Amino acid sequence: MKKTDLELGMGRDITRRDFIHDTSLAALGLSLPLGVYACSDHGQAGQYYPPTRTGMRGSHPGAFESAHALAREGMSFPPPNDLDETYDLVVVGGGISGLAAAQYYQKKFGRNVRILILENHDDFGGHAKRNEFHQGGQMRLALGGTHNLEYWQFSDTVNALMDELGIEIEDMLRHKEFGYGRNGRNGPAVWFDAETYGQNKLLTGVDFSEPDPEKLAAWIDEFPLSEEARGQLKRFVAMRTNVLEGMSEADAEAYVHGTRYVDFLREHGGLGDEAIQFFDSADDGGWGVQTRSLSVAECVWERMPGRQLLGEDLAGETFGYNPAMFPDGNASLARLQVHALIPNVAPGTNANNVAVAEFDYDQLDRAENTVRLRLNSTVVNAANTGSGVSVTYIKDDKALRVKSRHCVMACYHAIIPHLCPDLPEAQKEAQKYQVKRPLLLTNVLIRSSAAMDKLGIAGARCPGRMHNSVFMFKGINTGGFEHKFADDGPVAMTFWGTIAPPAEVVELNDQMRASRAKMLALKFEDYEREVRIVLRDMLGPAGFDVEEDVLAIMVNRWPHGYSHDYLDLWDPDWPEGEAPHLLASRPFGNITMANADAGADAYTHVAIDEAYRAVQELS
Numbered sequence: 001m002k003k004t005d006l007e008l009g010m011g012r013d014i015t016r017r018d019f020i021h022d023t024s025l026a027a028l029g030l031s032l033p034l035g036v037y038a039c040s041d042h043g044q045a046g047q048y049y050p051p052t053r054t055g056m057r058g059s060h061p062g063a064f065e066s067a068h069a070l071a072r073e074g075m076s077f078p079p080p081n082d083l084d085e086t087y088d089l090v091v092v093g094g095g096i097s098g099l100a101a102a103q104y105y106q107k108k109f110g111r112n113v114r115i116l117i118l119e120n121h122d123d124f125g126g127h128a129k130r131n132e133f134h135q136g137g138q139m140r141l142a143l144g145g146t147h148n149l150e151y152w153q154f155s156d157t158v159n160a161l162m163d164e165l166g167i168e169i170e171d172m173l174r175h176k177e178f179g180y181g182r183n184g185r186n187g188p189a190v191w192f193d194a195e196t197y198g199q200n201k202l203l204t205g206v207d208f209s210e211p212d213p214e215k216l217a218a219w220i221d222e223f224p225l226s227e228e229a230r231g232q233l234k235r236f237v238a239m240r241t242n243v244l245e246g247m248s249e250a251d252a253e254a255y256v257h258g259t260r261y262v263d264f265l266r267e268h269g270g271l272g273d274e275a276i277q278f279f280d281s282a283d284d285g286g287w288g289v290q291t292r293s294l295s296v297a298e299c300v301w302e303r304m305p306g307r308q309l310l311g312e313d314l315a316g317e318t319f320g321y322n323p324a325m326f327p328d329g330n331a332s333l334a335r336l337q338v339h340a341l342i343p344n345v346a347p348g349t350n351a352n353n354v355a356v357a358e359f360d361y362d363q364l365d366r367a368e369n370t371v372r373l374r375l376n377s378t379v380v381n382a383a384n385t386g387s388g389v390s391v392t393y394i395k396d397d398k399a400l401r402v403k404s405r406h407c408v409m410a411c412y413h414a415i416i417p418h419l420c421p422d423l424p425e426a427q428k429e430a431q432k433y434q435v436k437r438p439l440l441l442t443n444v445l446i447r448s449s450a451a452m453d454k455l456g457i458a459g460a461r462c463p464g465r466m467h468n469s470v471f472m473f474k475g476i477n478t479g480g481f482e483h484k485f486a487d488d489g490p491v492a493m494t495f496w497g498t499i500a501p502p503a504e505v506v507e508l509n510d511q512m513r514a515s516r517a518k519m520l521a522l523k524f525e526d527y528e529r530e531v532r533i534v535l536r537d538m539l540g541p542a543g544f545d546v547e548e549d550v551l552a553i554m555v556n557r558w559p560h561g562y563s564h565d566y567l568d569l570w571d572p573d574w575p576e577g578e579a580p581h582l583l584a585s586r587p588f589g590n591i592t593m594a595n596a597d598a599g600a601d602a603y604t605h606v607a608i609d610e611a612y613r614a615v616q617e618l619s
Ligand SMILES: Cc1cc2nc3c(=O)[nH]c(=O)nc-3n(C[C@H](O)[C@H](O)[C@H](O)COP(=O)(O)OP(=O)(O)OC[C@H]3O[C@@H](n4cnc5c(N)ncnc54)[C@H](O)[C@@H]3O)c2cc1C
Pocket: 067, 092, 093, 094, 095, 096, 097, 098, 118, 119, 120, 121, 125, 126, 127, 128, 144, 145, 146, 147, 148, 149, 150, 377, 378, 379, 380, 410, 411, 412, 415, 419, 439, 440, 441, 558, 560, 561, 562, 563, 594, 595, 596, 597, 602, 603, 604, 605, 607
């Protein structure tokens, strides 16, 4: 191990390595120091409980290899063994959409229907993955994927499902103190790192939606950029003009939707490369693509600076993003759905205790249940048989086949052509159009929030680093869980963003594929080194000891993250009814298509709406 790695604490025993996954608490207690013992797998010896697994999560090793062998290498599998199992419905994918499809199927066809949900990961929920740490007798929860509920966009269908699950949005909002790191004592912060900017520098209170250019200029003066770049930024934020002046409404629309934001910054904002770099990754978590691929409209809509050049008055603007949240993100929603389908998994669970309810995974796949949820099972074929559907999946390297009357594909659309090769060619092409956006969420349990508290921050943007932002994940006291913002004990630090594709890759889908390839090629140690560098250099000056204070790490990589929503600069205006997602999600015999991909929009409520539609199409 290199000296610098030792200084970063890379040699320390933390709960990060895959090999300690299913080890019992007692066994770990024999071999690891106390702090580590306390944040190991939770539960009875040998109990299967994936939320506490550390190391590489999200798309974890073992989850994707069969699908990649099929889709990338065209591999065919040995003839399957036919199981003596017949269902009314097989659902492919145990994410929120697949779980909702099972719920809607019960409603449509009766509570006694037999349903099998097949999921390739070791846990249910899909992107809505629960990360659960245990430290010093306390449980800490974190976001493994899907964060929150954007309730203001809910349809009646989604609202009805929320009601049924007992989810009360107003109540959830009342119990939320968390604000994605913007709610530190000193407001939003930016951390400039030495590797990118020549010095480590943390600036607090930096808010680019601030309308007062003098305040902005004072912050910009502190940026570790060249004098020229700082001057450009100061002039830019002080400009008040309207580049759309004199244009017809149609031309103005065409301009803001047809012009790259970075070209706009360059041409009208007077910014050069160095100043523009500051914004490169600003939308990694929002759109899941680099700023260079977004239009003016898409960036200013996300509150990036520039509206002052479009004739808009910024006075009175405040940042107003206030979604409802569970302390493990939408994993609690998935848990409520699973409980509704298989009540024995956690008897007595409701929306007010779901985050702390104990889930017994042994109950998920029992022959006596009408609904079975089978994990670690990758579907490789689904075929109409005339009377129904046959579905083949790989589990423990064996090919197995079940029969069903209906099948809902609630998995990523781009894999469906490989699972259903008999689909019409045009539909397969439309499904392949869904190239999802890679995303990264690395959670690090640290000993205490003391250093962040001392700095007066709750998170920071890190424009030069792999993860674009980092925030303390606490202050969401819903689902029966409590971790108050004032609690200065162990806390999960969430590193959020994506892996930037190489600058020379231009075409959007090539960017996504390049980002995905990088994400899969990086080892756990690469992610670990990265978060340790940031923690050491950002929090070290406030007393954070990177060797001692890092307790556990969960890397949630999502090579297939956000669904592709149509982007101004990359997607044509499809004629009414002809957009690829509509063609992709047409029914095919007894097989219908759900997933957020079917709505071409990366939202939980879309995943639910699409599940509803997919089930209504079955007869
Ligand atoms: C990091 C991240 C953060 C997000 N944050 C938010 C947010 O805050 N709010 C929001 O509304 N949305 C968010 N999203 C979008 C998210 O995709 C949706 O909200 C929702 O969780 C999607 O549910 P789904 O069931 O459609 O898809 P998924 O969650 O992707 O579920 C599909 C499942 O099918 C499985 N599958 C695929 N192929 C197969 C196969 N061959 N066999 C068996 N199983 C298969 C997949 O592995 C997956 O588990 C986020 C997404 C990511 C990745």
